[in-house]
Amino acid sequence: MSRFALPRPARTVADPVPEAPGRLADARTPEEVAGWLRGTPGRADREAALADLVSAGSDDTRRIAALLDPATAADLLSGVDPGAASALLALLDVPVAAGLVGALPGDEAAAVLRELSRDRRDLLLEALPAARAAVVRGVLAWPRGTAGARMDPDVVTVRPSATVAETVAALRARARVPASGEVYVTSHPEPGVAPVLHGTVSYRTLALAAPGRVLAGLARPDVPAVAPDTPGEQAARVLRRHRAGAVPVVDDGRLLGALTDQDVADLVEGSATQDAERQGGALPLDLPYLAASPARLWRRRIGWLLALFAAEMYTGTVLRAFEDELETVIALAFFVPLLIGTGGNAGTQITTTLVRAMALGQVRLRDLGRVVRTEVTAGALLGLTIALVAGVFAQILGVGPEVGLTVAVSAGVIVLWASLVAAVLPPLLRRLGVDPAVVSGPMITTLVDGTGLIIYFEIARLLIPALG
Template sequence: MRQNPPARQTAVDPTTARTARASRLDLRDVITLGTLTAVDQWLQEVPGSWRRSEQVDDLTDAEIRRLVALLTPQTARELFDSVDTPAVVGVLEVLPPVVAAGLLDALDDDRSAEILRGLDDAHRHEVLASTGAVRSATLRGLLSWPQDSAGARMNPDVASVSAAMTVSEAIDAIRTRAAGSTLGEGDVLVTASTEQRLVGVVSYLDLVLASPHTLIATIMDTDVVSVSALEDQEVAARLLTDHDLSAVPVVHDGALLGIISADDVVDILEAESTEDAERQGGSAPLDIPYLRASPFLLWRKRIVWLIVLFLAEMYTGTVLRAFEDDLATVVALTFFIPLLIGTGGNTGTQITTTLVRAMATGQVRLRNVLRVVRKEMATGVLIAATIAGVAWVRALTLGVGTEVAVTVAISIVVIVLWTSLIASVLPLLLKRLGVDPAVVSGPMITTLVDGTGLIIYFTVARLVISQLGG
């Protein structure tokens, strides 16, 4: 039998071996290796924002400086575009302003402005002072807009041509600028020749098919969806998704300032959804990843709402004291208090959660309030009848008597309907008043319903139970 030849030993390059090991190590180990190749390999092997952010956030000041020394403009851009903003801010805070400015030069204007907002005022001023005059002016312009506005999130680097240009001149201008961002994948923004006023949009296909001497003004589409720079960023995101655009132009007094792209919209909607979820839980938004939040910060974000809810809940005790004699006369009424106020709170939470989300996505507006009320009241009737039947059976099995059972069943119906009315109107009303409707969800709606539910319960009891004068 012929035997297989012995395996041939191949030499392994030490650098290749170190790189291979780097792919299985975290960022600290890559820094220890100290090679550009190791950084490249780490970026390839560690995808995902949260994993990269976590490892960057765990670095010491000395390790951050060593990491920055290993970055090229390309790897710096890939790293800082993928890591969350608080982690990047933590890196820049330990670097000299000149080095921080150099890192920001590798990023787009809108991303750089977002990071600069996280720095304290003094450090931000030093970094901007170390930045080139033109780019510094651009960044200061972005930072001048309100934080959650469309102007703050826009990218000012946009492909645009003048309506007075010919097709040939427009193509030459686009080639000369070599702009990295455009309105969508096939559109160029068109502005008036004397003032950067947005007047239309033209596709690249139209530019290719049109005669070189054709004026842009004759082939442009004047029906352009745009958003004001002062408008909330969420409005811009909804415009883009509602009209199925790849980007939406940002204007101020008609003048073109920049665009918000589909990539920006993903970040905006994620941030808004996170903020709404935190508000619905009765907490102020954290603004930073949860694992990076200190106990003091969590206390500060939660305590105000908890105190407000606590003070609001105090009137429940006042209601119970007002009906103290009724409870003493018919002790069985106390058995069902948690059931009744819990049902009211749960009903309200379900409605506000659904409604706030529908409002956030633009499905429901104040003008739809009557439709919302009719829909929720009809649903409330079905829910109330179902739960009242279960409550009736439960009351009878406890042996509390027919009158108490009737009281509980009627109270359930009234409480559910009352809660449905409040929960379907209040979010829309608050939105009209400029208050975030998410604040009425969860704990707040439960608190509002608790006291009124008790009043309903004891009022029904007095009308039904003979011992209480019914």
């Protein structure tokens, strides 16, 4: 028998209510764990407590896990990031970890298991009841970031001939009423196959309808739905367009689950977080920051850092190639950091805006020409402004009119070049099946650094007679 099935002595009125501990790791009884959860509603505080618990080691983690019952396990693990919950499960024995996963709704259990290694995930799925494991596997089958990966498979389905009274009785008998706010009218043509969706009836309609009404006459057939492989941003647009609190997830007419507005918000937030981490030149952590170990931070950052380091090497090669020019006109070296930094900044401004617009569906590959025209025009205006400022700055430094003109022209051309590169790369990468978020600030800066130096010294050769 699972330890979750063991009864617990009921508290009497005379029993004192234990004081909640200040830290989760300090709890010694199930009541203290429950008290800590009541006094710590904030997600960030709970994630920090789990991070402290995981850092303390497996003994403390096992002790706290043994104090959890289905209610407190669901309360704790549902209220934190799946990555933080998975870090806890990774330290527990398989039967105990499976018991904690079994206390979660199907979609939340899948989200937690997705963060574990494949071997660990398979062990926990095998330890779950067969029917429960099948539900969770159905959610895990869809890629991360899609509607299928975040849908709640535990939806309320009723046959078209059911009455309002029967449906309400079925809702009341459920241990957990889904947050979708609707029941789904379906038929089951084949046993063991996902039901065919015919329409939906809201909880509000059920509350107002006569008990004897048949749901076939109440169901709304024109239901906005999404496919299980729909990206999160696209699902969010469907919800906004139809002003719905939830949408069914349907595959070839068959109902797989429901996606609520909170699920969509989590999808969009997760996607935005990963894009931000990629644009910072690192792989996504897939964990709350405080739950990430130094080793994990190293693994997620070192690959990009080495790639960017290798790419930056050609900047030194370019400088060496123009060594004679630098020796002839030493003042040219004063402006190298300024010019390449400006080009990188201009490119980063564009990629940050453009990658987000692409994620929201505002820009597609067919819009490439329009994007290039817009950004090149804006880049010309920006370049002209920067060129004027650079020219004035060069004159203040007293480097002479020839060098001042070279710096001014180079600044303008480099900004224009960076605008063109940053406008073209993200759509082309999307066309090649690469996440455009990889066109990060560090990458665009690295790319513009070397090419900007070439532009600078070639313009110097044209405008400074001594270098001709």
